[in-house]
Structure formats: structure tokens, C-alpha cells
Amino acid sequence: MKAETFLPDDYRPAEDEPFMNDRQLEYFRRKLQAWKTELLEQSQETLEGLAESARNVPDLADRASEETDRALELRTRDRQRKLVSKIDAALRRIENGEYGYCEMTGEPISLKRLDARPIATMTLEAQERHERRERVHRDD
Numbered sequence: 823m824k825a826e827t828f829l830p831d832d833y834r835p836a837e838d839e840p841f842m843n844d845r846q847l848e849y850f851r852r853k854l855q856a857w858k859t860e861l862l863e864q865s866q867e868t869l870e871g872l873a874e875s876a877r878n879v880p881d882l883a884d885r886a887s888e889e890t891d892r893a894l895e896l897r898t899r900d901r902q903r904k905l906v907s908k909i910d911a912a913l914r915r916i917e918n919g920e921y922g923y924c925e926m927t928g929e930p931i932s933l934k935r936l937d938a939r940p941i942a943t944m945t946l947e948a949q950e951r952h953e954r955r956e957r958v959h960r961d962d
Contacts, residue, residue: 827848834849855913926944
């Protein structure tokens with residue numbers, strides 16, 4: 823097992839240090855773990871809220887409004903569930919030594935992009951190319 827990397831509280835990855843060194847990897851691992859914990863806590867709160875709100879509302883308008891709110895909440899949680907699986911995949915890439923590199927080109931993903939979207943799997947340029955191709959094929 824690898825020794826834990828010391829990381830100051832104010833640490834931010836910098837362009838002038840070696841790319842994906844132990845400190846950067848630890849920074850992103852902690853960031854991803856904290857994000858995952860937050861999402862799982864929100865999910866638990868939603869489940870508790872849905873269990874509490876399962877009541878029979880006699881007014882049709884109120885019942886429809888409550889069902890719409892519940893459907894929206896469930897859709898949001900489904901998106902967050904998918905996000906948790908992307909976070910897990912990013913954590914596996916950290917463990918495998920693949921984190922921070924574009925899955926299409928193999929080039930390093932910018933630290934600013936990873937800081938803003940730690941689950942990113944492509945450089946900005948590769949992502950834009952991918953989305954353009956997707957748009958073209960979607961129109962068919």
C-alpha cells in the first residue's frame with residue numbers, strides 16, 4: 823500500500839510542477855471523494871424526503887404538483903447516480919495511472935479543465951471534436 827501524500831489545505835495544482843505527480847493525484851482523488859460523498863448524502867436525503875412525502879393529497883392540483891416535483895427530484899437523482907459512476911471511473915483511472923490524460927489522444931488534459939471538471943476524460947479540443955461528430959450523426 824502506498825504511503826499517504828501530504829497535501830497542504832491551500833494546495834492547488836500548478837503548471838510548473840510535473841504533470842500528475844503524487845500531490846496532484848492526491849488533490850484530485852480528495853476532490854472526487856468529497857464530491858461523491860456530497861452526492862450520496864443528497865441522495866439519502868432525497869430518499870428520506872420521498873418516504874416522508876408519500877401521502878394522499880385530496881386536491882388534484884396539489885397532487886399533480888407534488889407528482890411533478892417528485893418526478894423532477896427523481897430525474898435529478900438519476901443524473902447524480904450516473905455522475906457517481908463517472909466519479910468512480912475517475913478514481914479508478916487515478917489508481918491505474920491513467921488519470922489526467924485524454925482517452926482519445928493520450929495528451930495531458932489541462933489542470934484548469936480537470937479542476938473545473940475532475941471527471942473529464944478528454945482534452946477540450948478532443949471533447950469539441952467529439953461533440954461536433956455527435957451532432958452530425960444525431961441529425962441523420
